[in-house]
Amino acid sequence: MDRHVPMHALPEEIQKMSPEEKVCKYCGVSYLILHEFKAMEEKVKAMEKEMKFYQGSIEREKRLQEKLQSLSQDFEQCKIDNESKTERIQDASMKLKSYQDEFQRVQKELSQLQQELKIKQKQSQIFRNKDAK
Template structure:
């Protein structure tokens, strides 16, 4: 506790006052000392409060130490968790990168397949058009073949009829030739007989 030492002398008015004016008639204490006592009492109260604060500070410090230790343990736990999570994040990042590479590969393959599909679609359109043309020609050819078959059947029947006519005509011609031949042969024999007789 610091002792209060006045830095300045008392004003002349107070120094010139008589002791009866500066002393309390009830307790006999100088007003100046009484004032000093009051100030000292206030300081004492403040020091007592501060002492109470410091007395409680040991317990608070102990609680704070326990809390600090608990927080330190939690910090270590969080640090371990953070490292574990960091490893998991790195692993997930690698997996994501692999997935992105795979996605890009599949996307390229899909683009290639789409291009091939477009080419195949164009080829299919060309083949479809050709098929339509072939189908048209096939139908035309089928109609022509059907017509040709009918014509051939008709020609076959006509040839058959002509052959039968020719066969019968040949028989008649053969008979006529034989008859002419027989007549000629008989005439020749008669002529020869006449010639012999002459």
């Protein structure tokens, strides 16, 4: 383990302090070191929290992957259903078009028959009028 050598000397005020002022009377630890220990303890607590978060994130990632897989399967099924329904709609549209064409043909035929009927009725009327005279 490398020994840490500070780059800057302690301020003169601290160097001139007596050892009783720099050391905790209860535990004997230098106040400067005690401050560093407290700071390190806070860092460790923060890192432990972060580790717990990341451990939970692995579980969350697995759940999200499973959900993504499920949604992908649902999407594929919806695409297949959509294609099937599109085909059915196209078939129904083609049938409707043929029924419309048939309807127009029958309507034309009906119109022609009605015209023929009018002509026949006029002819019949003319013949009746001739017979009545």
